[in-house]
Amino acid sequence: MQLDEFDRKIIAALREDARMPVAQVAERAALSATPVSRRIKRLEDEGVIRGYAPVLDPRKLGLELEAYVLINLNAHIDENIARFEQAIAENPHVIACHAVTGDMDYLVRVMARNVEHLSQITLRTLLRIPGVRDVKSIIVLETVKETQPVPLD
Template sequence: MQKENVIIKLDKFDREILRVMQRDATVSMAELSQHVGLSHTPCWRRVKRMEADGIIRQKVTLLDAKKLNLGVSVFIYVTLKNHDGDSLTKFENAVQDINEVVECHTTSGEKDYLLKVIVQSIEEYELLLKTKLTSLPLVDHISSTFALKQVKNTTALPI
C-alpha cells in the first residue's frame, strides 16, 4: 500500500538503485545489484520496498517525439473565469481527455494552469486550440508559447 505524504528516508544504496533505474528501467536485478554493490536478494528487497512505498511508481518506455513526427512543443498558460473548487475540478477533469496535453500543472500568480502540449505542427496546434482548448470548462484566457529548441530533456529526478 502506498504511503501518502510520508517522507521516506533513503540511504546511499537506495539512491543509487533509483539513479540506475531512472536511466534504464529494464536493467536486470543481477546487473543492478552488481552496479550498486549489493548482493541480489538485498537489492531485490530494496526495490520491492520502494515499489510498495510508492517511490517507484511504474516502469515506462520513453519515446522519441521527433522520430514520431511530434516535434512541436507548446507551453500554454490558462486563466479560468472562476476559482471555486467545482470549476477547478471541471477543468482538471476535462484536460485528462485531451491526449495532446502531456502535462498540466496548477500554478501560483496570475495564471491558473500551465499545460504542455505536443503536436506534429503549428497547424495541428491551431486546430487543437480552436476545437478543444478554448472549449475547456470556464476558460477565460489562453496564452501560448512555442518551444524553439529543447536544451535539456530528462525524466530523472535529482536524487
C-alpha cells in the same frame, strides 16, 4: 522516506535502464542480487518507484512541436475547475497540467504535430472548455535540459 547510498545507486541504475537485470543493478550498487531485489520491492511498495514506462521519442511519432499553454479560468468555482480538469484529463495531446501561482491559473504542456495542429488544439479544444477565459501559448524552440524531474540529492 530516507534514501541511503545503495537506494540512490539502485534508482540511478533503473533510471538508466528500467529493464536492467537485477544482477546488473546489484553490480552497480555494490550489493548482491538478493538485497537489491528486496530494496527494489521496498521502494516500489513505499511508492518511491511508482512504475516503469518506456521513454518515447515524440518526433518519431510525428509530434514535432512542444508548447506550454497558460490558461486562465473566468471564475474559480468548483464547477469550472472540475469541467476544466476533466477536459484536460481526456485530451491526449496534453501531457502535463499544473495549477500555478501568478497571473495564470494553469500551465499545460502540449505535444502537437505542427503549428497548425497546435492552433487546432488551442483554439478548438482548450479555449472552448467552458469556463476558460484566456489562453496564451509558448512554443518550445529547443530543449536544453530534460531529466526525470525528481532529484536524488
